[in-house]
Amino acid sequence: MTHLETATPEALRADMVRELHEQDAIVSEAVAAAFAAVPRHRFGPEMPLEKAYDLHTVLPVKEDEHGLSISVISAPHLQGVMLEQAGIEPGMRVLEIGSGGYNAALIQELVGVGGEVTSLDIDREVIQRARRYLDDTGYGRVKTVAADAGTALVGLGTFDRIIATVATWDIPPSWISALSAKGRLVTPLTVCGTTRSVAFERDADGLASRSYRLASFVPMQGDGAAPDRKVMLRDGVALQTDNEQVPLNAAVLGRALERGRLEKWSGAAYDLPDELDWFMTLNLPSPARLHAGQDVIDTGLVEPSARLGVAALVSEDSIAYRTRRPNAATGTAGFESGVVAHGPQAEGLAEQYAELLRRWATDHQRRGAARIRYVPGDAPSPLPPGAARKRHGYVTVTWA
Structure with a gap:
């Protein structure tokens, strides 16, 4: 037998955290501690143990009638990157859009007993699955909601952080309204078929990026689905x-x-x-x-x-x-x-x-040179270079 076939979940989890550090997917002690604490394999019990702790393997949640994934738990490498982009602190109120259970558990570790985590998904079966595994692994404090994120945020209050774990073609006005004054939205934004995980903060005209990273996600469903x-x-x-x-x-x-x-x-x-x-x-x-x-x-x-x-x-x-x-x-x-x-x-x-x-x-020709802004409302016509029209606003990207 190989080392992976005989390793315990705890040993595989420790290896995963070390490798995430080595690849700069996680850089903070808080995010490392969250990954070390949450038993990832418990959220994908059908997966072989070594696959559950592989840095670049997704855990399947639900497939459509053609066998294509419509809901997955993202690979640890990407989850680490996005949690670092979010900069979650103890006591924060955090909304996750797109549920699988595992990422919400990581967020609960980051906000601690004084914080609050809500995980929302349009698919009731996905939410029920997440609820079951969160309860089974000791993360019963995470709230779960079955609703369309394009329309359901009104009435949920404001959040210090909103993290979308589905590819978003547009940013609904309710997401911006639901951000606290110093809040941050981390979302995989899709422009013309290519996606970047962008950390946005509010500014006078809408949202401005702090950072962005290459990302790949299943597309958003419901009112927020992309035109194709x-x-x-x-x-x-x-x-x-x-x-x-x-x-x-x-x-x-x-x-x-x-x-x-x-x-x-x-x-x-x-x-x-x-x-x-x-x-x-x-x-x-x-x-x-x-x-x-x-x-x-x-x-x-x-x-x-x-x-x-x-x-x-x-x-x-x-x-x-x-x-x-x-x-x-x-x-x-x-x-x-x-x-x-x-x-x-x-x-x-x-x-x-x-x-x-x-x-x-x-x-x-350097990394991180782009500056991304999302501006709600009508887009100018014609669009300036580096801009893309969306349903509720438009995106502009400039290069330093």
């Missing part, structure tokens, strides 16, 4: 956007994809792909997200950058997206960023894309 425009260009290749102004002509773009390609190399270094992707998504004039399966990538039709989704520039009949190649020609280490484009406007789109790649590398 998705077309298949061919089997295994999809194009997706939430921007109503972006043309998605599946037949024309599919033919363009099949009829050859243009490559343009930017001369700019390729680095920090999550930051670069966020920059491109917010600054491309007509953005979408290109996804391709590994079998299509293996044929050479689509670049590997599309496997997990890549920011694309789209017109009525053409498409361009990012790729990379080794810097062998210049004799330096690393990679050079470039563009692959298809269609009659390939040359023009590729140059627009390459110019943004060069601007990123020259002016913004």
Whole structure:
């Protein structure tokens, strides 16, 4: 037997905390103590013990009729990052949106006996499951509520911290109203198919970011569900956007994809792909997200950058997206960023894309340079660069 097969839950939990420290997912003693205290495996008893304490493994909560996860307990690495972003202190009043039980237990450890934790989920079955496991593990003080977070916060009072554990396309006005004057909202905000966990605080006009990190979550359901425009260009290749102004002509773009390609190399270094992707998504004039399966990538039709989704520039009949190649020609280490484009406007789109790649590398190639704001109310028209229209307001992102 291996060490993992014979290790106790306590030993695996201690290993998890140590590894979270090593990867900077947790940096404070308070968050480390919470992870050390809560028995994660008790909230996912169907999972093997070693998987329950793996840093990057989610615990399934509920699937839809097609077997796709619609509710999960996030991986410890991401939970640690978000709890550090939240900066929860003893005595605080905290609301969790999206329930699984385990994260609410961690929050209860952080607020202590003088604090109050409410965990809310739209799905009554999910809440009942969370309630059962919270009670069974000694966290009966956590309140659980089955309701739609898009409309249910009115009447719950104000909170020092609100943490959403589902991908949120927009921020309902009631969430902002429910924040105390010095409150903080940590939410996985989705813009054009890409998500960042953003720690927001209130300012004069709405919300301003303190920090952001790459994140992936199941989408919000109910009134807060994201609009989803998705077309298949061919089997295994999809194009997706939430921007109503972006043309998605599946037949024309599919033919363009099949009829050859243009490559343009930017001369700019390729680095920090999550930051670069966020920059491109917010600054491309007509953005979408290109996804391709590994079998299509293996044929050479689509670049590997599309496997997990890549920011694309789209017109009525053409498409361009990012790729990379080794810097062998210049004799330096690393990679050079470039563009692959298809269609009659390939040359023009590729140059627009390459110019943004060069601007990123020259002016913004560092981590944490973006400043994100959420402004409630009507968005200006036309939107300024780095902005995205939402249902209840708009997002602006600027780079220092």
